[in-house]
Amino acid sequence: MNLKKIKKLLTAIFLAVLLQNPGISAEREINCISLAIYKEARGESLKGQEAVAQVIMNRTKHEAFPNTPCKVVLAKSQFSWTNGGLDNASRSLLKGSTKHLNKQELSSYQQARQVALRAFYGLWEYNAKIQQSLYFVHKSIQPSWTKNLKKDATIGNHRFYSENERK
16 A cells, blocks of 8 residues: 555544544644644654654554544653643643743744644655554663564654564
């Protein structure tokens, strides 16, 4: 299956999820993806940010994870910046408010939001190297939970893994 067909299929699947879950707010879901990209990959290249977004979207389609971006992003112990609850700045960003950001932070957040919009609506080409990836970590660490996972790729400062035996 070529990338265009995959993109159309994934868009159709996600739209079907939205239709089956009428309580999903597209704006809130995009805010959740934006916040995750901003917190996890704001210093990364566009490819690095897209890879983080792709993992979030991959999780929404996997049976072991919740089926919406917000539920994935805000799930307990999935991202270190959510442990112990969200800080005030993160809560503001989830509500769509960027008033507290300085000029540099705002620019980084706006880039993250553009990536999130494309991810949410399926308006990008998925990275084939990480099409199965459900996890990522900063390349400077090697948590024990990665030992039974397959390393799919290193993109920017992150390593991406899927649920298979380690390469």
